[in-house]
Amino acid sequence: MTVSRALTIAGSDSGGGAGIQADLKTFQELGVFGMTAITAVTAQNTLGVQGVYPLTLEALKTQIDSVAEDLSPHAIKTGMLFNADMIRLVSQQIVHYGWENIIVDPVMVAKGGQSLLQEEAVEALITSLLPLAKVITPNIPEAEVLTGMEIRTLDHRKDAAKRLVDLGAKNVMVKGGHDSTNDVVTDLLYDGHTFHLFEGERKETKHTHGTGCTFAAAITAEISKGNNVLDAIQTAKAFIQSAIEDQLGFGSGHGPTNHWAFNKRNVYR
Numbered sequence: 638m639t640v641s642r643a644l645t646i647a648g649s650d651s652g653g654g655a656g657i658q659a660d661l662k663t664f665q666e667l668g669v670f671g672m673t674a675i676t677a678v679t680a681q682n683t684l685g686v687q688g689v690y691p692l693t694l695e696a697l698k699t700q701i702d703s704v705a706e707d708l709s710p711h712a713i714k715t716g717m718l719f720n721a722d723m724i725r726l727v728s729q730q731i732v733h734y735g736w737e738n739i740i741v742d743p744v745m746v747a748k749g750g751q752s753l754l755q756e757e758a759v760e761a762l763i764t765s766l767l768p769l770a771k772v773i774t775p776n777i778p779e780a781e782v783l784t785g786m787e788i789r790t791l792d793h794r795k796d797a798a799k800r801l802v803d804l805g806a807k808n809v810m811v812k813g814g815h816d817s818t819n820d821v822v823t824d825l826l827y828d829g830h831t832f833h834l835f836e837g838e839r840k841e842t843k844h845t846h847g848t849g850c851t852f853a854a855a856i857t858a859e860i861s862k863g864n865n866v867l868d869a870i871q872t873a874k875a876f877i878q879s880a881i882e883d884q885l886g887f888g889s890g891h892g893p894t895n896h897w898a899f900n901k902r903n904v905y906r
């Protein structure tokens with residue numbers, strides 16, 4: 638039996654709800670062996686980010702090489718990459734190892750407003766990493782930064798997705814969590830030809846720390862198993878919906894989502 642393996646290149650969240658920790662929990666729940674290359678350690682809880690401590694480029698490169706040279710990941714997710722040098726290094730490593738199943742979550746700002754990506758790094762994200770992405774998963778504010786356009790409507794999101802495909806991403810998923818005008822949360826995928834909508838009931842909750850990381854990690858896990866992008870997103874949407882609905886209620890700020898919920902539901906259904 639081949640065990641599907643996924644590598645996440647991202648930041649550590651001491652609070653356990655986002656970043657590397659959310660990715661590993663999601664991989665595990667979806668039956669995928671998770672591996673990591675850490676870009677930065679963050680001191681973080683449900684109230685915000687208290688510290689960001691980037692690792693050296695050498696430390697990041699060596700982690701990626703160690704995984705690549707012995708463990709051959711079937712899919713790779715990127716999350717918090719912090720600065721332009723890290724983005725360029727990760728892009729070079731992806732090309733060097735010939736990796737194709739790349740899921741880019743273009744993390745920029747934490748829920749509490751703290752920056753997780755230096756402003757001058759956006760250009761490197763667009764020119765080096767975006768063209769390597771099989772799937773890129775911006776939320777609405779991230780799609781605005783990447784395209785330079787204002788996004789107010791679903792049609793604006795469609796235009797933004799087209800622009801990101803023109804910049805080289807193969808599939809663009811513009812998530813809808815930040816559009817609170819509706820009881821339904823709609824995520825929009827553009828595959829270069831067709832738009833696909835993924836809908837879920839909006840849950841009124843402040844416990845949404847790590848939703849973006851968890852959603853992209855679930856897509857990565859499913860792609861590492863050999864599933865196509867549409868099927869992977871279908872499962873990821875069900876995974877994040879359960880994780881938001883069955884809230885844990887920890888902490889006095891934005892609490893983490895529930896990574897057990899998807900399997901718990903499927904077992905007891």
Ligand SMILES: Nc1ncnc2c1ncn2[C@@H]1O[C@H](COP(=O)(O)OP(=O)(O)O)[C@@H](O)[C@H]1O
Pocket residue numbers: 775776777812813814815822823824837838839840841842845847848849850852874877878881
């Ligand atoms: N309140 C909510 N109820 C249901 N689903 C949500 C809610 N908030 C976010 N989601 C879903 O969580 C995922 C992440 O969405 P989003 O909030 O847009 O990204 P990010 O966490 O990166 O800011 C998407 O699939 C989105 O539809």
Ligand SMILES: Cc1ncc(COP(=O)(O)OP(=O)(O)O)c(N)n1
Pocket residue numbers: 647648649650655656657679681716717744746747748749753845846847848849850851
């Ligand atoms: C270390 C680290 N990486 C990423 C994030 C951002 O997480 P995300 O799921 O995009 O959303 P928020 O929970 O911040 O809304 C993070 N906070 N920390």
